[in-house]
Amino acid sequence: MKENGAAMRVLIVQDEGLGPPMLDRILGPGQPDLVHARSVPEARELLSKSTFDVIVTDDARLRGVLDAIFAFVGLFSVGGVILDVNQAPLSASGLSREEVIGRRFVDMPWFAHSETERARIAAAITAAGRGESVRIETQIWSTRGELRWIDASFLPLRDQEGAITHVVGSGVDVTRRKRAQEALAASQARLAEAQRVAHIGSWEWTVGENHVQWSDELYDIYGLTKAEFVATYEGFLARVWPDDLAHTQAVIRAAVQTVAPFVYDHRIRRPDGTVRMLHTRGEVIGGPHGKAARLVGSCWDVTEHWQVTSELERSVSTLTATLEATADGILVGDRHGKVAAVNRRFLAMWRLPSDVGPGADIRRLAESVRGQLVDPDGFMAKVTELYGDEHSEAFDVIRFEDGRVFERYSLPQRVGDAIVGRVCSFRDVTRRERFLERAQSERAAAVTARQDLEAVLERVSDGFVALDRTWRYTYVNGCAGRLLGRPAEALVGRHIWTEFPEGRGQKFHLAYEQAMREQRPIQIRDKYPPWNRWFENRIYPSPDGISIFFTDITDQVMMEDALRASNDQLRALAARLDLVREEERRVMAREIHDQIGQSLTALKLDLAWLRKQLDGQASPAVAARTAGMDGLIDQILGTARRVSADLRPPVLDDLGLAAAIAWLARELEERTGIQSELDLPPEGPAFAPEVALTLFRIAQEALTNVVRHAGAHRVRIELRAADGAAVLRIADDGRGVTREELERPNALGLLGMRERALVVGGSVSVTGSAGQGTTVTVKVPLATAAPPA
Amino acid sequence: MTRLLVVDDSAEVRRSVCAALGELLAGLSFGEAATAGEALAAFARERWDGVLLDLSLPDRNGLQTLREMRRARPEIPVVVMSFHPPAEYGAAARANGAAGYVTKGSSPEAIAAAVTAALDAARNASLAPDTR
Numbered sequence: 001m002k003e004n005g006a007a008m009r010v011l012i013v014q015d016e017g018l019g020p021p022m023l024d025r026i027l028g029p030g031q032p033d034l035v036h037a038r039s040v041p042e043a044r045e046l047l048s049k050s051t052f053d054v055i056v057t058d059d060a061r062l063r064g065v066l067d068a069i070f071a072f073v074g075l076f077s078v079g080g081v082i083l084d085v086n087q088a089p090l091s092a093s094g095l096s097r098e099e100v101i102g103r104r105f106v107d108m109p110w111f112a113h114s115e116t117e118r119a120r121i122a123a124a125i126t127a128a129g130r131g132e133s134v135r136i137e138t139q140i141w142s143t144r145g146e147l148r149w150i151d152a153s154f155l156p157l158r159d160q161e162g163a164i165t166h167v168v169g170s171g172v173d174v175t176r177r178k179r180a181q182e183a184l185a186a187s188q189a190r191l192a193e194a195q196r197v198a199h200i201g202s203w204e205w206t207v208g209e210n211h212v213q214w215s216d217e218l219y220d221i222y223g224l225t226k227a228e229f230v231a232t233y234e235g236f237l238a239r240v241w242p243d244d245l246a247h248t249q250a251v252i253r254a255a256v257q258t259v260a261p262f263v264y265d266h267r268i269r270r271p272d273g274t275v276r277m278l279h280t281r282g283e284v285i286g287g288p289h290g291k292a293a294r295l296v297g298s299c300w301d302v303t304e305h306w307q308v309t310s311e312l313e314r315s316v317s318t319l320t321a322t323l324e325a326t327a328d329g330i331l332v333g334d335r336h337g338k339v340a341a342v343n344r345r346f347l348a349m350w351r352l353p354s355d356v357g358p359g360a361d362i363r364r365l366a367e368s369v370r371g372q373l374v375d376p377d378g379f380m381a382k383v384t385e386l387y388g389d390e391h392s393e394a395f396d397v398i399r400f401e402d403g404r405v406f407e408r409y410s411l412p413q414r415v416g417d418a419i420v421g422r423v424c425s426f427r428d429v430t431r432r433e434r435f436l437e438r439a440q441s442e443r444a445a446a447v448t449a450r451q452d453l454e455a456v457l458e459r460v461s462d463g464f465v466a467l468d469r470t471w472r473y474t475y476v477n478g479c480a481g482r483l484l485g486r487p488a489e490a491l492v493g494r495h496i497w498t499e500f501p502e503g504r505g506q507k508f509h510l511a512y513e514q515a516m517r518e519q520r521p522i523q524i525r526d527k528y529p530p531w532n533r534w535f536e537n538r539i540y541p542s543p544d545g546i547s548i549f550f551t552d553i554t555d556q557v558m559m560e561d562a563l564r565a566s567n568d569q570l571r572a573l574a575a576r577l578d579l580v581r582e583e584e585r586r587v588m589a590r591e592i593h594d595q596i597g598q599s600l601t602a603l604k605l606d607l608a609w610l611r612k613q614l615d616g617q618a619s620p621a622v623a624a625r626t627a628g629m630d631g632l633i634d635q636i637l638g639t640a641r642r643v644s645a646d647l648r649p650p651v652l653d654d655l656g657l658a659a660a661i662a663w664l665a666r667e668l669e670e671r672t673g674i675q676s677e678l679d680l681p682p683e684g685p686a687f688a689p690e691v692a693l694t695l696f697r698i699a700q701e702a703l704t705n706v707v708r709h710a711g712a713h714r715v716r717i718e719l720r721a722a723d724g725a726a727v728l729r730i731a732d733d734g735r736g737v738t739r740e741e742l743e744r745p746n747a748l749g750l751l752g753m754r755e756r757a758l759v760v761g762g763s764v765s766v767t768g769s770a771g772q773g774t775t776v777t778v779k780v781p782l783a784t785a786a787p788p789a
Numbered sequence: 790m791t792r793l794l795v796v797d798d799s800a801e802v803r804r805s806v807c808a809a810l811g812e813l814l815a816g817l818s819f820g821e822a823a824t825a826g827e828a829l830a831a832f833a834r835e836r837w838d839g840v841l842l843d844l845s846l847p848d849r850n851g852l853q854t855l856r857e858m859r860r861a862r863p864e865i866p867v868v869v870m871s872f873h874p875p876a877e878y879g880a881a882a883r884a885n886g887a888a889g890y891v892t893k894g895s896s897p898e899a900i901a902a903a904v905t906a907a908l909d910a911a912r913n914a915s916l917a918p919d920t921r
Contacts, residue, residue: 593872594798594799598798599799601799601801601805601872602801602802602804603805604896605805605808605897608809608896609812609897612812649877650845651873654851655881663877666876
């Protein structure tokens, strides 16, 4: 009855000297697959010739071997009762062999932790008892109070006839392997997570098989799904931006040939068309004969960094171009007094060698040029001062021995709020200075030069005067004479404050004194009250006095004022026109009521009387005509009512703003079907008439917009008076006003609404978003200023 | 005789209203006033059973006139006759004590019905003073 040829072979090792062997007692004699060894050496010989599934022994020494192994071995009845076990499970449970034998395996404390495990083991033993070989992974509870993973198998044991007599169980503690597996899984998960967080992808290319494997993050970086990527080297190259293809291939080819680490940047084009810059670094894993077997790499997206870098490069080249294009000499220093940038013009102006560039020491440069200067010590002192105080600014004049004159403008260079260095710009003002110097040393100047100078100065449209250190005019051009109201030649040699005593103490006087005292150019733009005119002055000092260019800017200032005033007047006029129009409308509404309404009322009653008189006597034609007249009167009355209300709803004047708004809402619903939800004060606060009218007209305009543009079904109108202001809010459920609509010059009559509100000191705001409707909010102070009359 | 004061600034309206009501209602005599001032003076000076009042008067707000009449002689019913439809002024007129509201341009019968209803209601109220 052998069901298969692989019946279990059991080696029984039994020392005859040890009395009746336990196994014989248990198993019964004569089992064909039961091989007996009488001694350990015999058993060893048998084991070397043949393989056995289970070794069972009561031999103390062999048991010693069995017991020494970590594997759990046990022999059970088909019902799962323990017949024998080795030491390992006993150690694990802290039980003695005697306590265990004769009890059901599943009742052992090893399975006390879980009914599920107990049931699985019971099922496995039952299955083995039916002839199956069962291998399961289970957990047991060890004496050390921890769960251990066991790789267990249960095998049937058959007799000669093939009948199953026993079940053999064995197990190996695989907890360490299991934990290692779990730790590996956890660590891989952490790696994947770290890559995801850092947006680092990884890849591996098995060169021989030309197979490429990507991490999930790399798929995200490329914007590809697993199905879209052809996992070969060529599939990878197909994703590389064409311009970067040759370089990428070259780097990888070199890496394969040299079996050396590699780094490269390349762009890719994602399926959605976006281009990204990727940074890859990796290494080559060598195979047999020193050839490259695999390439592994990490890859991350550096697009933003690349963009910033490219942007920076562009800015730097723009900056350099700008520096070179300017007529000024420019020196940019860092905080340590080293050159950060200079332009060629600077080097030329200061006669410095063309190889002076970034990194050069500014103080040393200054020392090298001091010999060219009229006042080298003053110049060096200034340099020391400027580079000693990073906040300092300077605008001064530098004179050269060869007659050249530079204006220096020096100020801190800032990036955001931080000072990162200093920028100095130098302008060659020699020509201008020469003119001024000649003007100041009139007597010394050659006649022709003076004529030239005067010709120039007479032609400039600005006033120009030169004053010496004693405040006497040394030169006055024609324009200055005209501006000062004196013949120019009459002023030369005169003391300015004697000629113009009213100017003493004025801002211009103070500026002249400051320029003279501090020897620095000053610009001032202010009113000169004695003449009630505005002037702009540019004051240039020299050791001999000051020169002043000045111009009358009164017209310009007045123009600006006039423009402002004119705008105010326009607004007032518009408001006034509005008042007039409102008054006209009110009068017309009244006229319609008084003239047309009253006459029609009387006519209607008289016609009724007439028809009654004619009753029965009139011809059908007369009756039809009079009936027609009655209908016509009704029609005209209706029209008169509507026109009158459109011009000026009487409700507004008689019943107040809240009633008038309620009337507007009723009208709106009758005309368009748009329903209104009203939140109005029950007892209308007594708004000033102009406030009420303003709010009413704005509400009317806003509702007109709702009908024309909004496509709304409902509108909510709120009116409140709180904190000294009336607030009217009209919100619809339409398509929502767009930003573009709001930005148009007279968007939706918004300008009109704003102007109306402005007249009574109020404001209008309009908000909306697509699909969310539009809200117009008007806020008007209750204690309003009187409207412009 | 039941005396009705007709207040309207248009002589044509007063004439035609008095004529129409005179035709339709027996035992009615009329007084006329063209302004709120005239109306209130007549109201204080003479005996009236009812008032037909236009809301649009040249010298004073009609609703204010109505309130003053009600305050002075609450037993005299005032029917408002206005150019404006009742949707606009009906509630306000009632809130200020009007006994009825007719629109100008209504038929003579409608005006007569409003006046009769107001006069009857006032007469019944005065006959049963305990209900007030």
